[in-house]
Amino acid sequence: MLLEALLQQDFLSPDERRDLQFKRLKATLKRVYEHVPFYRTRLEERQITPDALTSLDELSTLPFTTRDDLLDHYPFGLLSVPREELLRIQASSGTKGRAKIIGYTRHDLSLWSEVSARSLLCMGIQPGDLLVNAYNYGLFTGGLGIHSGAELLGVTVVPTSTGNTRRQVTLLHDLQATALGCTPSYALVIGETMAAMGIEATSLRYGIFGAEPWTEAIRQQIESRLGLSGFDLYGLSEIIGPGVAVECPASRDEARRSGTRFLHVFEDHFYPEIISANGDPLPPGQEGELVLTTLTREGMPLLRYRTGDICSLHTAPCACGRTLMRISQIKGRTDDMLILRGINVYPTEIERVLMSLPELSPYYYIVIERQQSLDSVTVEVELADPDASPDAHQQLQETIGTLLLNASGLHFSVQLHRYGTLPRSEGKTTHIIDKRERGK
Amino acid sequence: MLLEALLQQDFLSPDERRDLQFKRLKATLKRVYEHVPFYRTRLEERQITPDALTSLDELSTLPFTTRDDLLDHYPFGLLSVPREELLRIQASSGTKGRAKIIGYTRHDLSLWSEVSARSLLCMGIQPGDLLVNAYNYGLFTGGLGIHSGAELLGVTVVPTSTGNTRRQVTLLHDLQATALGCTPSYALVIGETMAAMGIEATSLRYGIFGAEPWTEAIRQQIESRLGLSGFDLYGLSEIIGPGVAVECPASRDEARRSGTRFLHVFEDHFYPEIISANGDPLPPGQEGELVLTTLTREGMPLLRYRTGDICSLHTAPCACGRTLMRISQIKGRTDDMLILRGINVYPTEIERVLMSLPELSPYYYIVIERQQSLDSVTVEVELADPDASPDAHQQLQETIGTLLLNASGLHFSVQLHRYGTLPRSEGKTTHIIDKRERGK
Structure with missing residues (x-):
């Protein structure tokens, strides 16, 4: 039942989803207009009122939010609720060492668990699987994000966090782990350590790999060392954390054949656009910067957040049957280039x-x-x-x-x-x- | 309403609590008798059947469980549910480097959140407080244990985990933290770093300090450096994690006057005894090894677990009105001596x-x-x-x-x-x- 409810949103008809998106966008616009002075000013400058929005297509008239906006309003200037209503604060360091502070209400944490659980489900992970979660736990959203999704789903979570690679290998083997979560580069280190220790974790089936760009060649290396199927997971703390977009088995197979990787976006919660360097919306298929609008965030909703990540958007149907649009694999960041x-x-x-x-x-x-x-x-x-x-x-x-x-x-x-x-x-x-x- | 429900158990009348304890002990005994071969054998050797138990006083006829029993049944030999029903595995390394594996069902995690939240409440922490949680997140239960209690309570949690002390200080100051959780020794380091950075975190009010023995003198040092009231919190992963016993403000004041520290035990979930070196029960007031029986654990209940921690049990009423028995501060471990x-x-x-x-x-x-x-x-x-x-x-x-x-x-x-x-x-x-x- 829980599984069905979680999966349902992945298979909405495009019309149903657009209705939902529009309803949610209007509610978000209303929320930030009423509670976030930063957005109110920006919207008033453009003479946009929440009621005036008549279709999703008008999203492109809304102002962008940038990383600098987050830094300029450090720590709590972009909240749409009193700080006391937050249940969690995550932080990620900006390029100049300053921290971006992200606030989550109880509603937001439950939304995060949902999209994280849907991500694991999308890979094929089921209740009863055993996950060694070697993403870093703490202010970085990788560890706690995957953790909450797995627990919602009914997966047995071993919160190893990063470090102590020999212990990771021992636990993978002794607890008969079926899934491993970590950065692709750490997966390589784990595989290497496993070989050095003469240990095989033959129970492993799923790899949850994200937080950095990685190529198909690296996927092959990891998969052959660890004997699992590795899936790409995308997210960023400003939007929610891991659980923004994810690869399904059909997409993974496609990528292994063609070299081109696609990830389903949970667009009922995070509305994706691609823009050019000067900020113009680009049509599906064209490469540019990914822009995301949170449709359901309560504590700190963001309009048209410029992620800095480079990819393209694809509307072609996926063999898995999910009606969620896909983004191509993140090629890098605008500032990585x-x-x-x-x-x-x-x-x-x-x-x-x-x-x-x-x-x-x-x-x-x-x-x-x-x-x-x-x-x-x-x-x-x-x-x-x-x-x-x-x-x-x-x-x-x-x-x-x-x-x-x-x-x-x-x-x-x-x-x-x-x-x-x-x-x-x-x-x-x-x-x-x-x-x-x-x-x- | 949530607060009231959480607090209610702390103020039960002794008779009500004993009834509850007895009922829960019988259910636990039945559970391990039916599902854990290790316990069934031990109980059969003593010709004890779950139904035969007629009063709480007969608890002392039950077999002990030791750290070696956990290690000998590594990893899953003491579970009373199929591994697939666990939602979490925590591990702590044994003295010889072998790991003790502890399994938690969804029920157990919810119980853990409850006792952790009750611990924070007992200190005076309220919904809307802001906690920088600098306990290590991961297999060690400090980080995730305090985290789940704080989130249940409605505290804003900043999951900093350990390390990067300058960032801890910056966040304490910039986010106007009202509570800090970490080991007492790390609190000293944070205080020292704060002084070196010329930063004062004047918003701080509560310190959640546990995981190692610490004296009143250290409390004074920490409190004067950080400008907060520091509370002792006790727990161990074999039983649940943090949230087994905790100091209240009245006990803290008493300790500052008299030098003797007491912590309320959440005895509706964890039944405490004190035993001598040869295993005989000792009366209240006498110092010996703390033994705990889990009354409500589902995944891995433990009968009369020898904690190795040295303290005494006290039944005298506490000025805070809680009817929970208190243990004296842990003096050390049997193997620390x-x-x-x-x-x-x-x-x-x-x-x-x-x-x-x-x-x-x-x-x-x-x-x-x-x-x-x-x-x-x-x-x-x-x-x-x-x-x-x-x-x-x-x-x-x-x-x-x-x-x-x-x-x-x-x-x-x-x-x-x-x-x-x-x-x-x-x-x-x-x-x-x-x-x-x-x-x-």
Whole structure:
């Protein structure tokens, strides 16, 4: 019964959903107009009143909300309820070290559990599955977000949080875990540790992987090391946390065949748009910045929040039967995009090239330095074979350079390392080491 | 209404409570007899059937459960439900590094939230308070346990977990936190960092301090640094987690006057006994090992669990009006007790002596070594004054040695250190560095 109720929203007819979305958008608009001075001012400037909205299409007349708006109203300036009505505060650090404060009421936490549970269900996870949840618990929304969804669903949750990888492996094995949640880079570390300990977790079936961009090549690596099916999960604390969009098994199969990944958006709660760099709405299929409007958030609703994440929106039906629109896999963030000698490069493109070569391990870093006013980029990557020496692979080094040049139009220096010598990460990984800032 | 329902159980008449306890004990006995082979065997050996129990007093005929029983039945041997019915697994590492696995059903998690919420209420925390919860989230029950109680109560929870102390201080200040939860030793570190950052968190009123033994002197230090009232909270994952026993304001005031600390036990859920080293029940007032029987746990009920914690039981009425029995503050664990040259010493006794001297900071370690087959004990402690040099305090050094000799009958070497030079801890602290094992 609970399962049916949770699933129902995924299969609404498009008309039913649009009606629901419009009703919810109007209620949200009313809420922020009445309770959030920041929005009231912005709406009044545009002479928009909540009642005036006549269709969903007019959403594009509403003002954007940016990360800076959140920072400027730190800590509680964007709340639409008194602080005392919040049950939770999560925070994520902004680019300049300042924290974005996100408030959740009891209603919001229950909504979060719902979309998190629907995400797990969408992957195929069922009540009675056993999840080792190695996402970080705390202010970062990964741990507590997946946790609440799993408990709502009736999954047995082992809240290991990050760290102590040998203990993670022991618990995966001894408790016969059927699901593992963590960042894709930590999944690689767990797989490596598992091999080093001589332990197999043959019970594993589902991997819940998100919080950082990852390629199909990395998926293959993780799946073969851990013997599970890995699913992409997308979310951000400003909107709710994990549970904004998720991959279904049909989409996963499609991605493994075609290399293109799609995730269903829980658009009954989070309305997605794609915009160009100058803020114009883009049609389905075109790549741009993802913008999300919360339709049901109570404590801190956001209108047209510019996520900074780059993807495209797709309306084609999915083989799983869900009527939820899909976004393509997040290619990177607007602020992750490297501009090197005037050329735009996303780290995921570099990863795709590296991971197409079976000689390389999945551990790599992109190091950027400024030399005589020109950016120089070095890719540092490990060999996959533990016995291989970098000295014997000069040819491979040249091949990588050529492939990267073809893919990006940029010259990369390539440094090969022995397997196991580059640093591993337990949480969100950054593959970029940008020394340009410091060098100034 | 919720508040009233939560509080009601604290004020039952003793007769009502005994009736409830007896009814629940019988149900627990029936449950383990029917579903846990380990208990069935133990009960059959003693020819005890669940129906035969005629009064609470017969509890002492039931078998004990020990930490080794948990380890021997790792991971799921003591469950009274199929593993699939668990919603949560917590684990705590045993003395030999093996993990004790504790399973919770949905009912158990709701019970845990209840006793955790009652604990906060008992301290005076109310809906609308803002709690920075710096207990570690994850397999350790401190973080998630306090978290669930606070959310049930309607407190705004900031799940900072441990670490990043400067961020903790910033959030305490910026969010106008009214409550802080963490280990007493981490509270000292937070206070120190706050002073170093020149930040005052004047909104703070309540400190939720547990997970390690701490003295009145440490309470004074913490309270004066953070400007709050600190309350002792007791729990252990085998029984539930935090929320087994808690101090009320009346008890706290009493402790500050008399030096003797008492905590109300939620005995409608956890039945307390005190036993001697050979397992005999001891009357109220006498010090021994605390034994707890879970009266309402569903997933993994425990009969007469030997906690290893040393305290006494008190039936005298409390000024707060709660009819719940109280235990004295945990003096230490049976396995924490140091046996030095044949003399029993609890680390808390040493702390009490050290903290009676205003010249000393609260940071100290007790280092034990074996020299020529004799134990030698050194107390390493910091001076409180940041400008003071150890060289100028030889007299103090001698005073400490004399006080410790008087208190324990043992000769201690004393080493004074400059303020800020001994390591700080973020979670559970051990003050003991025992080099005897390694030296063998």
